[in-house]
Amino acid sequence: MDEFALIRHYFSGLTTVKHGVVLGVGDDAALLRVPSGEELAVTTDTLVAGRHFTEDAPPEDIGWKSLAVNLSDLAAMGAKPRWFTLALTLRLADPDWLEGFARGLRSLAEDSGIALVGGDTTQGPLSITITAMGTLEKGSALKRSGAKVGDLVCVTGTLGDAALALRMRDAEDLPESLSRRLHRPQPRNTAGLALRGKAHAVIDLSDGLAGDLQHILDASKVGAEVRVDQLPLSEDFRALAPVEQRLALQAGGGDDYELCACIAPGDFDAIQKSLDVPLTVVGKITKKKGLRFVDAAGKAVKQDFDAYRHFQ
Amino acid sequence: MDEFALIRHYFSGLTTVKHGVVLGVGDDAALLRVPSGEELAVTTDTLVAGRHFTEDAPPEDIGWKSLAVNLSDLAAMGAKPRWFTLALTLRLADPDWLEGFARGLRSLAEDSGIALVGGDTTQGPLSITITAMGTLEKGSALKRSGAKVGDLVCVTGTLGDAALALRMRDAEDLPESLSRRLHRPQPRNTAGLALRGKAHAVIDLSDGLAGDLQHILDASKVGAEVRVDQLPLSEDFRALAPVEQRLALQAGGGDDYELCACIAPGDFDAIQKSLDVPLTVVGKITKKKGLRFVDAAGKAVKQDFDAYRHFQ
Numbered sequence: 001m002d003e004f005a006l007i008r009h010y011f012s013g014l015t016t017v018k019h020g021v022v023l024g025v026g027d028d029a030a031l032l033r034v035p036s037g038e039e040l041a042v043t044t045d046t047l048v049a050g051r052h053f054t055e056d057a058p059p060e061d062i063g064w065k066s067l068a069v070n071l072s073d074l075a076a077m078g079a080k081p082r083w084f085t086l087a088l089t090l091r092l093a094d095p096d097w098l099e100g101f102a103r104g105l106r107s108l109a110e111d112s113g114i115a116l117v118g119g120d121t122t123q124g125p126l127s128i129t130i131t132a133m134g135t136l137e138k139g140s141a142l143k144r145s146g147a148k149v150g151d152l153v154c155v156t157g158t159l160g161d162a163a164l165a166l167r168m169r170d171a172e173d174l175p176e177s178l179s180r181r182l183h184r185p186q187p188r189n190t191a192g193l194a195l196r197g198k199a200h201a202v203i204d205l206s207d208g209l210a211g212d213l214q215h216i217l218d219a220s221k222v223g224a225e226v227r228v229d230q231l232p233l234s235e236d237f238r239a240l241a242p243v244e245q246r247l248a249l250q251a252g253g254g255d256d257y258e259l260c261a262c263i264a265p266g267d268f269d270a271i272q273k274s275l276d277v278p279l280t281v282v283g284k285i286t287k288k289k290g291l292r293f294v295d296a297a298g299k300a301v302k303q304d305f306d307a308y309r310h311f312q
Numbered sequence: 313m314d315e316f317a318l319i320r321h322y323f324s325g326l327t328t329v330k331h332g333v334v335l336g337v338g339d340d341a342a343l344l345r346v347p348s349g350e351e352l353a354v355t356t357d358t359l360v361a362g363r364h365f366t367e368d369a370p371p372e373d374i375g376w377k378s379l380a381v382n383l384s385d386l387a388a389m390g391a392k393p394r395w396f397t398l399a400l401t402l403r404l405a406d407p408d409w410l411e412g413f414a415r416g417l418r419s420l421a422e423d424s425g426i427a428l429v430g431g432d433t434t435q436g437p438l439s440i441t442i443t444a445m446g447t448l449e450k451g452s453a454l455k456r457s458g459a460k461v462g463d464l465v466c467v468t469g470t471l472g473d474a475a476l477a478l479r480m481r482d483a484e485d486l487p488e489s490l491s492r493r494l495h496r497p498q499p500r501n502t503a504g505l506a507l508r509g510k511a512h513a514v515i516d517l518s519d520g521l522a523g524d525l526q527h528i529l530d531a532s533k534v535g536a537e538v539r540v541d542q543l544p545l546s547e548d549f550r551a552l553a554p555v556e557q558r559l560a561l562q563a564g565g566g567d568d569y570e571l572c573a574c575i576a577p578g579d580f581d582a583i584q585k586s587l588d589v590p591l592t593v594v595g596k597i598t599k600k601k602g603l604r605f606v607d608a609a610g611k612a613v614k615q616d617f618d619a620y621r622h623f624q
Contacts, residue, residue, distance in 0.1 A: 022351055022453075023453065023455065026456075026531070027389070027453075027455055027456050027457075027531075028355060028385040028386075028388035028389050028456070028514075028515060028516060029353040029354055029355035029385050029386060029388075029389045029391065029446070030353070030354045030355070031351050031352070031353055031389070031453050032351065032352040032353075032354060033351055033352070033450075034346045034352060036348060039334055039343050039344065039345055040343070040344040040345070040346060040352065041341040041342065041343055041344075042341055042342045042344060042395070042397060042429065042430060042443075042445070043340060043341035043342070043397075043430060044397040044398075044399050044430055044431060044432050044441075044443060045399070045432045046399045046401055046432050046434045046436075046441065047434075048401055048434050048435070048436035048437070049436075050436065051434060051435055051436050052434075073340040073341050074340075074341060076340035076341075077339070077340050077341045077343070079341065083354070085354060085355075085356040085443055086356075087356050087357070087358045087399075087441040087443075089358055089360055089439060117354065118354060118355060118356060119356060120356050120357045120358050120441070122358045122359075122360050122363060122364075123360070123363055124360035124361075124362065124363050124437070124439060125360070125436065125437040125439070127401060127436060127437070127439055129356075129358065129399040129432070129441035131354075131356060131397055131399075131443040133354070134341070138345075141334075141335065141339075141343050143335065143339055144338075144339050144340070145339075202340075203340060204340060219338070219339075
């Protein structure tokens, strides 16, 4: 099957003509219209078999997560998801696998209102690169560089679930709810949109709080103090994560896909009420550079973990 | 080295702030401004080691070609190259390889005026996915669907050189000029821009004339007759391609990255003069469906080759 037939057959449900799509899949390039007065946000992320998922992982999960990690970047900019391209490299064009992959992808694409506008299919080791595009009003983007001394450091949802699920992946008693946090992360696009014009700096947590918050600190030229006892944890996490591993999982583990936002203290209550997901204060931005983890008494906690490294 | 350091170190020369880049590499997404009154053209293409190039190919060539195949799609739409993202999957972050790759990429990016605005680096089997974006005046795109009965079928440059170079890749007497056609294809962006508002339908020749022209015929609901004796050939090709293989190489071989344009006969002379590359008439659009290859006497020539297949 050639790539055109392949895309038509499996991905046709994803290519619905949406507002702003002048020309979708099927020409040399897609043609898109960015609404007047808006900017385009573009992000790209790759998932590779053996690195981000196992070769035999359910294709529905792979399809979902390939898009989720990109949507999470759009969420962190406060951009409305609009369009994406799919570069799919496969060993074989296996119909069952492709149907499952397309089903997982479609499910999240429909939830998010994002349309497939182009792609490329190639034979080779299993790998998926999605480039996602969103739009936002000029000047409204949630950058990493706006954190101010005194801001509250806040995170959506709970932290560490995906890292715990990864560590427990061979355990028979791994709860489905925990497994979903790893394989079907829910990008926080609605929360990202609600944070526009309110949060001073936002990033999504893909590599772990320690590493990702550090990017905000670097871009904003500030420091932060994070209270380890305030990191939000799920019921599953509370029940299953060994106490001595909690901090490493919550601050050093990746794949949370929650948002970390720096917010003026006076704005916190209103912002918290406006979100569709819990928002928890975990620390504060400081003039003193560096990222410090402290306990309830303000005592430094040893940070014995690393952020996710892309090459090791 | 993490991905940020890696991109900063090797690709910094590519990320020059260009007109329209509000925010480049270094946040969750790039922020871009599409000029008012213009549309965005987006295309994505993957090159995989072992499929599109050999694992030990010069990294300069891989860098160049990864971008060239995407620029060629923008050329075929008549879009001005603006921005691209780079998803790079590598076994190892080898400094020599990365320097070479970045050098090849930068060389073509500078020629084309396209800026790197984002990316992702991942550990895994060597593979490169680039998503290229261009802009063009609303309604001016060169689609595949506008070919009209009576149009001349024209191609830029010469055909078959890359396919011949691939076939002769182990030959000691392979001329450098022929090898470059395979490893350093020159996308026809200037020609694509000059064809806007003039050509009725355009496609770039990545999979071979037979397969690619068929896409125009399908989209335009017409047929075509192509004269095999009029297919333009280079001096190298004339000297080295066995006569009995010429048609298969010129119409069935891939990787030409020339443009195929359907043009009203009365417009040909003016268009030919306006291009920076030779333009040759190779056939005409017919009411009769299907693609037929004929000789100088109008006699059908057997088409004993296939278009490039993405899965085999």
